Amino acid sequence: MPRGEASMVPEVEFESYYGRPILKEPTWKTPDVPLYLFLGGLAGASSLLAEGAALTGRPDLERVARLAAAGGAAAGTVALVHDLGRPERFLNMLRVLKPTSPLSVGSFILAPFSGLAGAAAASDLTGRLPRLGRLAGAGAAALGPPLATYTAALLANTAVPAWHEAHRELPFVFGGSGAQAAGGLAMMLVPLDQAAPARRMALAGAAVEIAAAESILLRRGLAAEPYRIGMPGRLMTMARNCTAVASAATALAGRRSRLVSVLAGATYVTASLATRFGIFEAGRASARDPKYVVVPQRERVRARQGASAKMTG
Amino acid sequence: MSSPLGMSLLSDLFSEGRLWGRLDDVQHDAGYGTSEEHPPRMGFFTDTSVCIGCKACEVACKEWNEVPDDGYLLTGMSYDNTQELGASTWRHVAFVEQPFETVAARPPQEPPVDVAPAVDLGMPSLGVPAGEDQATSSGESGVRWLMSSDVCKHCTHAACLDVCPTGALFRTEFGTVVVQPDVCNGCGYCVPACPYGVIDVRKGDGRAFKCTLCYDRLKEGQQPACAQACPTESIQFGELDELRERADRRLAELHDKGVDVARLYGRDPEDGVGGDGAFFLLLDEPEVYGLPPDPVVTTRDLGTIWKHVGAGAATLVGLGVVSFLGRRR
Ligand code: SF4
Ligand code: SF4
Ligand code: SF4
Numbered sequence: 001m002p003r004g005e006a007s008m009v010p011e012v013e014f015e016s017y018y019g020r021p022i023l024k025e026p027t028w029k030t031p032d033v034p035l036y037l038f039l040g041g042l043a044g045a046s047s048l049l050a051e052g053a054a055l056t057g058r059p060d061l062e063r064v065a066r067l068a069a070a071g072g073a074a075a076g077t078v079a080l081v082h083d084l085g086r087p088e089r090f091l092n093m094l095r096v097l098k099p100t101s102p103l104s105v106g107s108f109i110l111a112p113f114s115g116l117a118g119a120a121a122a123s124d125l126t127g128r129l130p131r132l133g134r135l136a137g138a139g140a141a142a143l144g145p146p147l148a149t150y151t152a153a154l155l156a157n158t159a160v161p162a163w164h165e166a167h168r169e170l171p172f173v174f175g176g177s178g179a180q181a182a183g184g185l186a187m188m189l190v191p192l193d194q195a196a197p198a199r200r201m202a203l204a205g206a207a208v209e210i211a212a213a214e215s216i217l218l219r220r221g222l223a224a225e226p227y228r229i230g231m232p233g234r235l236m237t238m239a240r241n242c243t244a245v246a247s248a249a250t251a252l253a254g255r256r257s258r259l260v261s262v263l264a265g266a267t268y269v270t271a272s273l274a275t276r277f278g279i280f281e282a283g284r285a286s287a288r289d290p291k292y293v294v295v296p297q298r299e300r301v302r303a304r305q306g307a308s309a310k311m312t313g
Numbered sequence: 314m315s316s317p318l319g320m321s322l323l324s325d326l327f328s329e330g331r332l333w334g335r336l337d338d339v340q341h342d343a344g345y346g347t348s349e350e351h352p353p354r355m356g357f358f359t360d361t362s363v364c365i366g367c368k369a370c371e372v373a374c375k376e377w378n379e380v381p382d383d384g385y386l387l388t389g390m391s392y393d394n395t396q397e398l399g400a401s402t403w404r405h406v407a408f409v410e411q412p413f414e415t416v417a418a419r420p421p422q423e424p425p426v427d428v429a430p431a432v433d434l435g436m437p438s439l440g441v442p443a444g445e446d447q448a449t450s451s452g453e454s455g456v457r458w459l460m461s462s463d464v465c466k467h468c469t470h471a472a473c474l475d476v477c478p479t480g481a482l483f484r485t486e487f488g489t490v491v492v493q494p495d496v497c498n499g500c501g502y503c504v505p506a507c508p509y510g511v512i513d514v515r516k517g518d519g520r521a522f523k524c525t526l527c528y529d530r531l532k533e534g535q536q537p538a539c540a541q542a543c544p545t546e547s548i549q550f551g552e553l554d555e556l557r558e559r560a561d562r563r564l565a566e567l568h569d570k571g572v573d574v575a576r577l578y579g580r581d582p583e584d585g586v587g588g589d590g591a592f593f594l595l596l597d598e599p600e601v602y603g604l605p606p607d608p609v610v611t612t613r614d615l616g617t618i619w620k621h622v623g624a625g626a627a628t629l630v631g632l633g634v635v636s637f638l639g640r641r642r
Contacts, residue, residue: 089499096479104478
């Protein structure tokens, strides 16, 4: 599908209350929350890299990935707590486990993941309690994929049109983007002869992420418009371009040149960051403009009225 | 009340009735026992056709609940300087001003002759709203005033409550939805979850606030402050079942008088949120008042959302495995 003006949904007429928003714009702060989305993805996918590296005897890769998992989770927790209106009440998150609240479920993933990833990294660094360290690492690897993808449910389980309508695609965008970030970071910091899994993870993650993000644009109509236009649109375009460049460089010369590996890795990390900020801002934009609420809902009402008129008429 | 739920309850939990669709006894669903064991569900029927825009409800709510001021801004857009519901505005009177030219596509009906004369409360206007469609005219020009006192809908399926990770938001024995300020940690999840844009985090305080349906007064057998203060009985408080019947009668009465634009909003227990505990009689499309025309609780899709998160996580595992296949370097 061609991008740009040609593919845009034509301007629609709709009524509103003085053009004011219907939804409340999310009060989640930036950079806290988009950064948390990024760090959760980085940490979650890194825990997989770390376990694979340990199993296949790649100590340098293991070291970097363990530190990325532990550091990402710790920094992500800081960002999440900082975002709270009452940070001192962070532990209230663990009062109840509510499957209807992705933030509740996520807290019960993040808390043990942080502990396990931290323990695995500490053991790897100090060489102490190696067996327990490995066990902790395996536990972190089990929690890593949900940590990287539950944040998609966090955004999607809201009334925000750009997030909610993309609920089928966002988990794949986030999973792929996390793999891209974890692979990219390891490509930057691990010697070439141990970095092959990192390159493959970044390449494959990038493919999944791009396919899922494209699918939002193709399938989600008006709700996908915020991903194309304005500041979020620019962030999403930047992410896609970075991903494409990094993937081309990795495929062509990532195996031979350390410099290319470092630059491509950094570009992957940048792309993952840009994706998270772009998705976050697209959601905010869609909550601010009543068009994204009124137009599809009005269409639904009309369709229902049409259907019932047909039945009675 | 929110209680820890075992994962074994998952399939039951994401089913119709629990998270969307018709639910006849919300208190039972929230663990208050049978309909004999808990009080009836209480709510509001706000009949906007008799609202005169006096804002007594806004003031009464602020006073009773000691809600702090939220700035004294003049918007210049209309008589509405309150602008919207928020953490410090739990009742909001919307003022829609429709000059006749712009409602040409939907011409106001002639004021019916048999209605009681409206009382002039000294509101600035082109004239006293004469008919029950709130249209008035003088000479060539006319204006239709739509005034509506908006409030938290106390949804049957309340997204704010479902997503709250701390359990600060809970369902009361009256079927209403209330935040416990001593539990809320200001995570802000309820804010984008609400399909009506009602609840918000109060700046400077950090916690989320909204209408409590005067939980304290209800427990004392009193009616909410806003309803008590309303001089025209636009805000009617009572048992939800009874209010729904009353609203149906009022709608029929208005339709008989030729006010065809009248419609109920949030009354249908089969709608996207399972019906509102606070519902309305409107004289135009909901979006004209700043209300979503067809809100759906986000948790209707929660089963699908979790399924796709699971598939996304499995894909990531696959990515991890694939990364370690193939050549070593
Ligand atoms: S209107 Fe919004 S804040 Fe009120 S109960 Fe429904 S979801 Fe919650
Ligand atoms: S801000 Fe408070 S009331 Fe709202 S979801 Fe978070 S803890 Fe619950
Ligand atoms: S019910 Fe009570 S808290 Fe809610 S708007 Fe009325 S006065 Fe305010």
